[in-house]
Amino acid sequence: MHVRRLPSWAWVAALTVAALAAVVVLGIQADRSVPPGEAPFASRPAATPSPKARPSTPPRKPPRAEVPANSGEGARIVYSLGQKRVWLVEAGDTSRRSFTVWPGTVNPEKGSHLVSFRRQAATGSDGVKIENIVYFSTKSGVSIAFSNAVDGSSPEPASGVQTGGIRVRADDGDAIWKFAAVGAVVFVVD
Template structure:
């Protein structure tokens, strides 16, 4: 007669196998392409719910020279890029973003409030919302879509959301505590 392994052994074996499979898939996903913001083309139209395909960058961009000093978040309007700069002037992370239709003026701001999740003015569920400015009655904040999508083109709406990938939103949420400086440059 053949001995049948105890149910605990089967469950443990299946659990270890599942963890290994998830780990392998995570490594493959990390090696795959990652989106970056694409430059908008005047007059280009996109299907509802779709946005232009992001482009991949090869080397991280340098922190703009005119972005101040000390621990800060730097947002470049022209490059549509954010840097998280620590107190030693090292860029800890940089990433592309999708800007809303209302942009802050260049200058230095402070993270005024944070909200873990809400619905954006475009109807998309967003998280990691970090408010730092207002213009023409529109709040301007960094956030990421819960579903990972980039915002569709705003048709006649004024939006102050600066969107990013979910991983970048989580990093900015950790870095951008209330009171953190946000420097906006051209």
């Protein structure tokens, strides 16, 4: 009996197809993965859209908001808890952009943090579709990140729900996304 062997090109083609399939599966799993410090979907409370969601109106900007003193050095994002304001600061300590934000119910600790994860789009814990998500901290098991609502809303945080989303307007979300790669510094001040 004569056993027929497959040509080497057939083996290479089959292995290439299998490797591509594995990469696609891993890519899909990574896209569905949970950011560090965030609970898996099954253990999260069901999110319902906030009835208080309203179209965002740009918060009033002070004439010229200066970068707070003692807010780190070099290129960084500075986030002031008290002013509800963010500055995108260049390496030479020049503010590139500054804008107000709508914080969630969980604030990050003061001090220096690093951007640990980025996600282009998702659904917030309030049921609102968000984009330009830049994670930089966790506190009490809640991931804290900058993001903007796709529909432009700035909802009040849902009563009794811990949220770490710091919402910004769409153009500010684009600016943070372009400015803050993984490893970028976020400095939180009073």
